[in-house]
Amino acid sequence: MNLRRDVFQAIADPTRRAILVLVATQSMTAGAIASNFDTARPTVSKHLQILTECELLKQEQNGREIYYHLNPQKIKEIADFIEPFCNMWDDRFNKLENIMKNYTSKKQ
Amino acid sequence: MERKTKIDAEDGKQEIMITREFDLPLELLFKAYVEPEIVEQWMGTKVLKLESKKHGSWQFVTTDHQGNKHDFNGVIHEFVPNQKITRTFEMENTPFPVQLEYLEFEKLTDNTSKLTIQIVYKSISDRDQMLKLPFAQGINMAHNRLQDIFTKQK
Numbered sequence: 388m389n390l391r392r393d394v395f396q397a398i399a400d401p402t403r404r405a406i407l408v409l410v411a412t413q414s415m416t417a418g419a420i421a422s423n424f425d426t427a428r429p430t431v432s433k434h435l436q437i438l439t440e441c442e443l444l445k446q447e448q449n450g451r452e453i454y455y456h457l458n459p460q461k462i463k464e465i466a467d468f469i470e471p472f473c474n475m476w477d478d479r480f481n482k483l484e485n486i487m488k489n490y491t492s493k494k495q
Numbered sequence: 496m497e498r499k500t501k502i503d504a505e506d507g508k509q510e511i512m513i514t515r516e517f518d519l520p521l522e523l524l525f526k527a528y529v530e531p532e533i534v535e536q537w538m539g540t541k542v543l544k545l546e547s548k549k550h551g552s553w554q555f556v557t558t559d560h561q562g563n564k565h566d567f568n569g570v571i572h573e574f575v576p577n578q579k580i581t582r583t584f585e586m587e588n589t590p591f592p593v594q595l596e597y598l599e600f601e602k603l604t605d606n607t608s609k610l611t612i613q614i615v616y617k618s619i620s621d622r623d624q625m626l627k628l629p630f631a632q633g634i635n636m637a638h639n640r641l642q643d644i645f646t647k648q649k
Contacts, residue, residue, distance in 0.1 A: 395627060399620075469504065471629035477500040480515050480610075483537040487523040490533070 394441045394465055402426065403434050407443060407457065414447060414454040504626055509619045511626070513612040521602040524610060525577045528598070540567070548574050553582070569593075577602075584614075591625065592617035 398404055402424065409415065409423055421431040435455060438444040442461045447454045503512040517524050527533050531542040534555075543554040551571040558564055566587035573581035580598040585591075597613040616622035 395623065468630045469502065469626055472626050473498060473500060473502045475629045476502065476513055476515075477498045479537055479539075480500050480517070483524075483527045484517050484519060486533060486536050487517075487519050487527050490526075491523060 394443065394461065395468070397437055397441045397443060398465065400434070402431075403438055406431075406434055406438060407462075410444065410455050410457050414456040416452050416454055420455065504622065507619060509617070509622050510613060510615045511622060513614070514609065516603065516607060516609045518606065519608055520606055521577050521600060521608040524608045525600050528580060529576075546571065547580075569596075592621055594621075594625075 398407070405424070406420060409420060417432060417435055420435065421428045424431055435444065439446060439455070442458050444455045445458045447456060500513065500515045503514075519527075527537060529545075529547045531545045534540070534545065535542050538555070540555040540557040543556055545551075545553045549571065551574065553569055553571065555567040556564055557567070568585050568587065569583040571580065571582045573579055577600055579600065580596075582596050582598075583593050584596055585593045594617070595615040597615075599611045599613075601609040601611070603609055614622075616625065
């Protein structure tokens with residue numbers, strides 16, 4: 388298993404994003420997922436492997452079948468990735484605002 | 496506290512928009528971008544050069560928590576007081592390509608103003624990398640803090 392696999396690289400691929408959308412509503416087997424794509428079955432398997440490695444998908448054994456479902460925890464991490472960037476700018480601008488408010492009072 | 500800064504990073508575009516409204520008169524907001532000693536305070540950087548005029552250039556150096564120095568520089572293309580600044584931004588010694596920044600300053604009322612920054616990147620993936628940077632740094636910092644705690648416990 389490749390632990391260094393990047394989640395952002397995983398979702399950069401349109402097929403992999405389509406897979407995530409597919410399994411968002413219900414757990415599906417690899418076969419059922421593959422039937423939604425024109426791409427060869429091994430290609431879809433490779434995509435599933437990558438998505439599972441970075442924990443965006445979880446596997447669940449149900450009888451003889453393996454079902455794939457979404458890992459909401461991991462999805463949330465991605466949704467939040469822009470947060471630190473926003474916070475960085477917000478902190479900076481709050482600082483700017485405070486400094487300039489004092490700047491006026493100093494002048495008065 | 497509610498966040499007053501808004502970031503728009505539309506999918507599939509190589510730019511971002513940052514907007515923020517300030518409880519400051521337009522002139523004071525603009526001053527914060529021009530006076531080197533004020534820039535130093537809110538940006539947390541050292542200003543080596545800041546030539547606020549067309550064809551001018553700027554150069555900042557920032558020291559991080561580990562004492563490493565990071566150099567930033569760029570050229571100023573447009574400078575209209577209390578209206579706009581157009582400039583480039585480069586992080587030296589990094590693989591990130593130069594980015595282009597359009598800053599627009601607007602008066603809302605006598606005591607409030609708005610800043611809109613459009614940043615254009617070389618490619619969509621460069622933009623996404625930059626957006627992820629503070630996220631990655633946050634993880635690294637948390638990791639370093641953990642390491643500190645563990646080393647102290649030994």
